[in-house]
Amino acid sequence: MANAKSKTTAAANPMPGKDVVIVESPAKARTIGRFLGSDYDVIATKGHMRGLASKGMNVDIENDFEPTYSLERGSGVVLTEIKKKVRRADIIYLATDPDREGEAIAWHLLEALGPKALAGKEVRRVVFHEITRSAVDEAFADHGVLDMDLVMAQQARRILDRLVGYTVSPVLWRTVRRGLSAGRVQSVALRLTVDREREIEAFNPVEYWSVLTRLAKSADSSLKFRATLHAIDGKGGDAKSGRYLVNNQEESAKLVADLEASAYQVTKVVKRETKSRPTAPFTTSSLQQEAARRLRFNAERTMRAAQGLYEGIQLGSGDPVGLITYMRTDSTNLATTAVAEIGDFIKNKYGADYFGRPRVYRTRSKNAQEAHEAIRATSVMRTPESIATHLSSDQRSLYDLIWKRMVASQMTDSVSDATTVDIEATGGPSGTSYTLRATGSVLKFQGFRAVYVEARDTITESDDSEENGSDTSRSLVPLDEGETVNLDELKSEQKFTRPPARYSEAMLIRTLEENGIGRPSTFAGIVSTIERRVYVEREGTRFKPTMLGIVVSDYLVQWFPDIMDTGFTASMEEKLDEVSR
Template sequence: MKLVLVESPTKARTLSRFLGKDYRIEATYGHIRDLGKGELGVDVEHNFQPKYVIPRDKAARVKELRGLVRSNQHVILATDPDREGEAIAYHMAVILSNKGARITSDKIDADRFQRITFHEITDEAINEALKNPGTINMPLVDAQQARRVLDRLVGYELSPLLWRKLSRRWLSAGRVQSVAVRLIVEREREIQKFQKEEFWEIEGEFFSVIPSRVEGSNSTDSGVKASSAAPPAGGSARNDNESIKAKLISKDGVKYESSETIKLFDGNYTFSKTSIANKEAAEAIIQDLNPPVGGPFIVSAVDKKEIKRNPAPPYTTSTLQIDAGRRLGYTSKRIMQLAQGLYEEGVITYHRTDSVNLATKFLGAAKNYIEKIYGTEFSQYRTYATKSKLAQEAHEAIRPTRVDVSSLNQSSNGKFREEHNRLYELIWKRAVASQMAAAIFDSTTIQISSGNNYLFETQGSVIKFEGFLKVTGRDAETIVLPEVTVGETVNLSKTNELQKFTAPPPRYSEASLIKALEEDGIGRPSTYAPTISTIQERLLCGKRS
């Protein structure tokens, strides 16, 4: 019987379904060798050599695993395909290569260990990995070790300093968490420094008078008179849903709205305001718009054009946390817990990734599925390039392992909670939509001019072809504008004066903090959720609804 080692018991159970009786799958229950607690654990005088120990709570498990392995038995290491997984495989190999209870050497008996990796827990992926075993990727192990040593150097040296200075022993510092806290603190200072300014906007509601036959008369009135009152007798207006709501944008060609950009600690912040500074100024303009001064109002421009909107690439770890946090309201920690469960049950690919690549096998399956369910016009083959220079392109994006399963309610047999299903559906929609045609909109911009050179503008769009939106749904309601023609006279039926204030830069949400860390090259996909969780648990920052 062949022995296969993985990290978690859930993953072990899933693998057992595929491998059968010829294999024994055992879990290490996470890391089984780490830097010692209560000491630095790094020899800074000798090339920063780490001092590894087997944690007390893992000693019994290590003894059990040693008892399962005969001295000449081959062991298959099937831990996750990332730095942490590679490190677990390495340390397990070191432990099993040492015959005694103590670790006297870090040398590995390479002939006894096979390293297999797969990015999805499916029959095909596992068998392919078993047919093509490799060895432990030492550069990947070294990368994990370097990060672990840096974490210990920063945390072990700086955390006691915080305890002494602030007399709060629950505080901590870290390579990533301290940068995250700095971003939050600087943003709070920028919010406090920001000076709000009052400004006003003006909206007008217009309708077009459609001439009709005057009751009791044999003649028709072909003239249209502009007025802010109700339509005159003998004319009828479009009904309410065909009115045109437009925003005042300029006077004599000079725009009211302007943008201002301020430099922040991390990036820039742009906000808009109008030159209408107070209520008195707004009321003066409205007075100027009323008859007899303001009329007539004429449709001065109607611009129609076709707009295409392409689907987003499939999820990476960070974009999944950002989007699921925004759409589902889950914390980044909960999102990763749910994704871990989905991966270990074999329904999605590995969830710690910064790549947007998709396997050729999935691309073909997605094409067939889309054409069968939605039609050939909805299918469009697409590949995506990862922008991050640090991305591991050997990985795949997060996607479902079966394109034909759009919901876990179809075949979960009660394994998953509703939270799992909601996250899975989000992943499925994003991956499938990435292989669909663009959505096409008919966009319309209408401008309305007054006799004394005020200009109003409104925009609307109507979906012409759903494309990928057939799967993802629409983010916003379609704004339908009535059909009007240039030169047509419209009535101003109502004006609204809206008081507003310039807003300071927004506080970070979990989603926007993850995005900032990723853009600045700080941390890795696997570190974002625990970092955000830690800085809240240590009371370094708080979250408000």
């Protein structure tokens, strides 16, 4: 292969040209070219230049799994142009993205150029996580060499994917339907949706009755509040919800009769201060999840908008500039210089009470590359409002999310006064004692909520229209222990337990990440692939497996259990990550 560490060994070029800078995309080339000036030729490979040919396995299993690569369609013209520029250059700068794919693109280019074209050239690897003038200047001053561990990790993944695809897909052609295909990671994602559908089909709803009261202060009947049934004769109900659920209509009727004839007295009032912490800045996964919840973007749409923000936007008459850091990351770290700038901004705009000490977040992913940064705006001073006119609709919406999440992540906790009140209901015909509970929360200091609150996952399709991330207070009328209150309204409603929800895109991506399946660069592709193959379809915002998807998943589970096992796939991902370390 080409020696990425080689230094210039030939005599100086008698007709020196410009040094060559290699990037992936034309947009990135334009932005960097403006920073570097006329002394450099910045050329885009337009993605991967070489790969495993689509026809045939192209992996020699008998010869240590040696891959056979060929130029991608259309790459010959680009390679010819790069060779022309390289011929007169002394230095080649590899400025591809700072991850496995970027490292592999750079290595494949060197391999395609060959030793003859590289003779006497110095090859330098430059890495930056944001496309700003200062970051590019720093990267060029502190250049290094290709990381062959990352290259090998990318090759191992690609070869393994080819082995799985070309082994399993032909079997599907013969036994299910011609033209079908299977993938190492996508098939596991499909199984998750099929397994969830089976849980839903097997679910048996259980009847229960929910009791809700509205009470009023005896001293002032205009002061009313809601309370739910919490306990019967001191025996509590559901620990998670704090509610006591009645099993059937007969029990409900008895309870209603008792409550209608009972006297009500406040027996306990507990007040405490509660604090809420902001969420960490975005990783690829959390950005895709939040964009799905708030903006209804699918993962591919999110990444398209993020790519444009990263590669550079023309702001007025100045040079184009990258507005966000690299968008394929599993790290929640922020650079210390960025944190300092954010802190100053918060203090100046919101006041000293909104910024304490810098917050440090550690990602939950054991495979995260902590040297990378979270996704953030490259400058907090470029507020969403100040650059909105220069962005497309999608870019504007996504930048607003990224900027606000970044700022909020460094702000102080929100503070609320939470009140829990227990009311005893006694004197009914059965002699049973009932405990009702009312809760309230009053926000007394916004903290990070002044900027951003993370949306929540909806549980059912009907919840999707509800407002997410609301930070409104639920106030409670003032109540004291020992005072009496009156029953104003009593409701007892028949309900049934609900089956687990189908996966939304946000929920599926989070489940894949939690199970160690896929990586930041693959989440969007995993979801889009099973949808494109018509293995799943959307009902509203939820994925439902098609009959074809169910048949394919069941067949693969039966005959290729390891490939379809989440634990095996996660273990394989871990082993592949070890290659890059």
